[in-house]
Amino acid sequence: MxxxxxxxxxxxxxxxxxxxxxxxxxxxxxxxxxxxxxxxxxxxxxxxxxxxxxxxxxAGVQVKYRKKYKVTTDSNHKKPLFENVLDRQFDMNGPDQGYVSDITYLWTHVVIDLYSRKVVGWSIGSRMKAQLVCDALTMAIWQRLPAAGLIVHSDRGSQYASKSYRRLLKAHGFMGSMSCKGNCWDNAVAESFFGSLKSE
The missing domain is CATH 1.10.10 (Arc Repressor Mutant, subunit A)
Structure with a gap:
C-alpha cells in the first residue's frame, strides 16, 4: 500500500x-x-x-469529450480469437520479439516493435478490411525479417481474426495475441501511439 x-x-x-x-x-x-x-x-x-x-x-490534465466517430474495433463476431499471450509484457530484450498493432478511425493501421517503440509496418485504406492489417504486417516482415516465434498483439477486432491474417501469422511461425475484451490497457503501447498522433 x-x-x-x-x-x-x-x-x-x-x-x-x-x-x-x-x-x-x-x-x-x-x-x-x-x-x-x-x-x-x-x-x-x-x-x-x-x-x-x-x-x-x-497536473494540468483536461478531459477530452470526444465527438462521435466510426468504431474501429468490431469485436462482436464469432471468429476464433487468440489468447492474450503478450499479457502486458511490453518490455522486450531485443528487437523483433514482440509487435503490437492497432487501427485508428482514419483507417490507418500500424505495427510497432515493442523493443524500439518504432513503427515497422503501416497501411492506409478506405475500408477497415482484413487486407489493411495484412498489408501492414507484410511491410514489417519485408523490412525487419523477424524470426518465427514473434508475438504479434492486437485487439479483438474481426480483421485480426480473419482467415487471411491468421494464415499470414501461421506461414511465418508467429504467435497471435489479443487483448482481453474491453481492456485498452492490454494494448497500451499502440493506444498511446495513436493518442499522441491525434494530439499533434
Missing part, C-alpha cells in the same frame, strides 16, 4: 502527479476523475475521487 501525503513538495506527491499524466496520455485524455481514480488504485495509489480531481487539476 502506498503512503498518503498531501505535501506538494513531497517526492511521493510528485510521483502521483507523474502517474496521473502518464495515465492521461495513455488514455488520450478521455479519463475523468472516476476512471482516473480506478486506474491509480490499480497501481496501488489508494486515493479518493476527490483527491483524483485535485491531482488532475494540479
Amino acid at each position: 502506498r503512503r498518503k501525503n498531501d505535501n506538494p513538495d513531497d517526492p511521493y506527491h510528485q510521483e502521483l502527479l507523474e502517474a496521473v499524466r502518464d495515465i492521461a496520455k495513455a488514455s488520450d485524455n478521455i479519463y475523468g476523475s472516476r476512471r482516473m481514480k480506478k486506474a491509480l488504485n490499480a497501481l496501488s495509489y489508494l486515493i479518493s475521487g476527490n483527491k483524483s480531481r485535485k491531482l488532475m487539476k494540479e
Whole structure:
C-alpha cells in the first residue's frame, strides 16, 4: 500500500502527479476523475475521487469529450480469437520479439516493435478490411525479417481474426495475441501511439 501525503513538495506527491499524466496520455485524455481514480488504485495509489480531481487539476490534465466517430474495433463476431499471450509484457530484450498493432478511425493501421517503440509496418485504406492489417504486417516482415516465434498483439477486432491474417501469422511461425475484451490497457503501447498522433 502506498503512503498518503498531501505535501506538494513531497517526492511521493510528485510521483502521483507523474502517474496521473502518464495515465492521461495513455488514455488520450478521455479519463475523468472516476476512471482516473480506478486506474491509480490499480497501481496501488489508494486515493479518493476527490483527491483524483485535485491531482488532475494540479497536473494540468483536461478531459477530452470526444465527438462521435466510426468504431474501429468490431469485436462482436464469432471468429476464433487468440489468447492474450503478450499479457502486458511490453518490455522486450531485443528487437523483433514482440509487435503490437492497432487501427485508428482514419483507417490507418500500424505495427510497432515493442523493443524500439518504432513503427515497422503501416497501411492506409478506405475500408477497415482484413487486407489493411495484412498489408501492414507484410511491410514489417519485408523490412525487419523477424524470426518465427514473434508475438504479434492486437485487439479483438474481426480483421485480426480473419482467415487471411491468421494464415499470414501461421506461414511465418508467429504467435497471435489479443487483448482481453474491453481492456485498452492490454494494448497500451499502440493506444498511446495513436493518442499522441491525434494530439499533434
